[in-house]
Amino acid sequence: MVRRSEAQETTAEATPAERGRVRADARRNLDELLKAAMKVFASKGVDAPVRDIAKEAGVGVGTLYRHFPQRSDLVLAVCTREIDACADAAATFSAQLGPFEALSAWMGRYVEFIMTKRGLAAALYSGDAAYQGLPAYFEKRLHPALQGLLDAAQGAGAIRSGLQTNELLRAVAGFCAPAQDVGPEYTGRMLELFMDGLRYRAPA
Incomplete structure (x- = not known):
């Protein structure tokens, strides 16, 4: 049996309004990550540490990897x-x-x-x-x-x-x-x- 993650269970149990806020937060995080990555790549190259990108975007490294598993x-x-x-x-x-x-x-x-x-x-x-x-x-x-x-x-x-x-x-x-x-x-x-x-x- 496949066990759902805590985040999946939380989203599944949320109200439609709460799920909408979660999706909106995810979109904002993604947008900030892409803007931050462009800025960091332009100054430090594509091999820059991912923690620099996450810091620039104001999110955790785990959030970055959830959106982008590979560089x-x-x-x-x-x-x-x-x-x-x-x-x-x-x-x-x-x-x-x-x-x-x-x-x-x-x-x-x-x-x-x-x-x-x-x-x-x-x-x-x-x-x-x-x-x-x-x-x-x-x-x-x-x-x-x-x-x-x-x-x-x-x-x-x-x-x-x-x-x-x-x-x-x-x-x-x-x-x-x-x-x-x-x-x-x-x-x-x-x-x-x-x-x-x-x-x-x-x-x-």
Whole structure:
């Protein structure tokens, strides 16, 4: 016979309102863990002690392991979260800004994504099977987000035609690479020059 854990028994015996609070607490813990992990990974790398992540999130180490039994589970969750946040920003910028300004703002958000995931690079390129689906997920989420912004900016005559999403993403990733040595001012300046270059030969 399989014995339920004390936590399972407590949840099963709770009222619907109490179970809802438990689920809400679990979601908050998960959110705090992912934010804390991103911060710690960015500064100390993915091999940072899990106790540092738990402390940053304000939870116990046991809570971390309940959500993420393996370190690779946590790394994968952080990467997926960051990809989703970057992709979702496209709709927000489109609703608030003009076509070129929305594209510029999203490219800036993509630069932020590239810079903050530097601490994850060693794991992502390690060949670990746990991460093999990430490149496809990256493409699935970010390429359509950027394509919509490109179409709108090109339709408005704000940028030149014939641009491809993979070209832009690779170009931006390229000038982000040396930024660790020269600081964030470098990436900001390079992005400004890059966006100005997209206006060249624009029909408007």
